[in-house]
Amino acid sequence: MLTEFELQALWLSLKVALRSVAFALPFAVVAAYILARKRFPGKVLFDGVIHLPLALPPVLVGYLLLLTFGIRGPLGGWLYDAFGLRLAFTSVGASIATAVMSFPLMVRAIRLSIEAIDLGLERAAATLGASPLDRLITITLPLMLPGVLSGCVVAFAASLGEFGAVITFVSNIPGETQTLPLAIYAAVQNPDGDAAAARLAALSLVLALSGLIISEVIARRARRMLGGAADE
Amino acid sequence: MTMIDLDIRKRLGDFALDVSFSIPGHGVTALFGRSGAGKTSVIAAIAGLLRPDEGHIRVAGRTLFDARVGADVPIHRRRVGYVFQDGRLFPHLSVRDNLLYGYRRSPLRNRRITMEEVVALLGVAPLLERRPRDLSGGEKQRVAIGRALLAQPEVLLMDEPFASLDAPRKREILPYLERLRDELRLPIVYVSHAIEEVVRLANQVVVLDAGRVAATGTPEQLGERLDLRPLLGEFESGAIIDAQVTAFDSQFELSTLAFEGGVLRVPGRAGDLGALVRVRVRARDVSLALEKPAAISVQNIFAGAVEEVFEDSGAYAELKLRVSGTRFLSRVTRESVSRLGLVLGAQVYLLVKSVSLDHETVSTVPGRANGGLRHGD
């Protein structure tokens, strides 16, 4: 049903998006927690920086990644010297590009779920002898799970669709960095590529839709498990 | 031994909290006052949820807070059980795991209260596998109390645990609290603005007003303080009389209670023979007559003398009356005071309808505290 080329793009897209979610999640949880719970001077700036990928052109984000994580960039140079790790032109680099682009969406979803947690529950846990770290692990983290799940799904979907930052940072290499949107783009750029592009676009559509439906099912189940109303 | 020694000051916006008292031994201490008087702030400070600006807090000889030496024990090391107004059960845990949350975190050597004990005491056995969302309001509060107890606290703080419950739910839980008080011998500080609860449960009362201690004493002492009337607002004044069950008439379903100065007949079975009970005789249920009435339905008639008359600006007056060693309060119209000539020392008969002494006003006696309550300076 699918050609080898299409399967390759599909598999690569899933791989890049999954890894991107895994990269972003720990940072997103910390950032969301800080934004939801902490007060400090410069918080507005912090908030702004986190949301920057939403406002910047993706190509610019990709270019900035190239400057930062490229072999001559401050971080990329260190990664290469210390671990021999190159990010440009690799699928790991593609995951980093999509992670950065979808980061604000993930933070947003998790932040909302943290803000919805009754602070009183953590106080109650404290009076029961739970230390701050204990409270975080046994109360806050489980209660923010629905937000984490929906944040992951939104970020996963956004990663599947990310184009500009990926093509700029890691270029368009079939089998390595050519995810579905890049494959669609390449097809569209070809004077005879309309049919191929249409098939790839249909594939993307099915993928995105099934991802969102699955996520909704998971989120409902999680909410029920956590004792909230199933339909909110 | 002094259980709680507290002397704190805290500014909260326009509100200034300046409270100082000490609570001896175990038993139930009620923090009573209007909403906004600072009751919750006081127990929040004991628990460490509110940090005072100045002063100190000591529980069972342990300093939890002392501004002068910079001591401030973190909440989770204070060993204070806290029952919140709204329960605050953890929604993602079963009732069992809620109950055991604090227990699992308590050091082995401190474990005196067991799961079995709490389950039996609070009657939560059928609820253990349920989720908090499947519990009724009353059930939630029982679980919250059990959870606080199982954390092996040195003192139990309760912040109007029944505020969100209707009267039948309240009646369902009050007996559990009485058992807590009598069986666990755990000091309890209980915040309330419902006088019925206070009278029923408390050994000592601290009355708060606008962030300050307005009065302290036993419920009996405060009940007789006519000057506190305006301060306490909803306070339904009445006398508190400790008595003993001496007889039960099964044909008419009436109990006879002996107290210093006579016997009271009350409807229903007030307790086992010989049991000590506490009766709250509301001032409005006590009528006065100059001559002993005959052929009247009222069962309880006592001879007494007027000890104090307190007239407010409205239609009513309150009188304090002595019947042998016991004091009663009576609420009548000012017109009656004038018509009957009820002045200091006047001899009168007190009439109390048995019907007015129901299960709301008759309860078992709180365990005695070691000594009285001292208002700190």
Add this chain to the structure above:
Amino acid sequence: MTVPLARILLLALLLPISLAANAQGVTVFAAASLTDAMNDIAKAYAARSGAGVRTSYAASSALARQIENGAPADLFFSADDEWMDYLEKRSLIERSTRVARLGNRLVLIAPAGPARRVEIRKGLDLAALLGSGRLATGDPANVPVGRYAQQALTFLGLWPIAEPKLARADNVRFALTYVERGEAPLGIVYSTDAAIARGVQVIGEFPPESHAEISYPMAIVAMHGTDAVKAFHTFLLGSEAATVFKRFGFSVR
């Protein structure tokens, strides 16, 4: 956060409108490799005639697709014949105005450093030059420079070595950037791009016979042949424009 976002969206919405509204000026869609030369020419033209020139630079393929879908371009300056043919086939350009104006050369570049040269010929040890790195150029699937690179490498028998090692950039300027940033040890770009980039050096030229002639055709978009557009078309064919093009390394026909 929503306010700046909304503002950007608003700008994005208004942009095509403002382009369309500028009926007096000329809107040129030009291949990305023409960016610097066209900017200078537009400036010179504005100074001389007072008429404004709006420019939009992207891959020729993207521009052709946009024109096909009704983008408000007056003049199309492509980096290859294929996309011009594509539009001509669909009668989207004024056939009589199509002129093969410029030529260009294909060069091999490396990051700036000690000067070095390689002779580009059959049997060149490309694998050794690349090492573990990649060869940056336009995507042969759709970017003209990539297609020329593929032709040249095939002609030289190097395509089997190069193909799995390509870093396929979305346009020639990004291929240049990859080499400039040291991400790729080698790149294949137009000599014009190499000339303006500071961080790269030309280490070899591809023989002209190794690939199809690199031709930059330009034409007026169908139904856009107003006097103003025609005047600018004529200016592009004149000697003043030719001087600018030459300065940036193009060969002028």
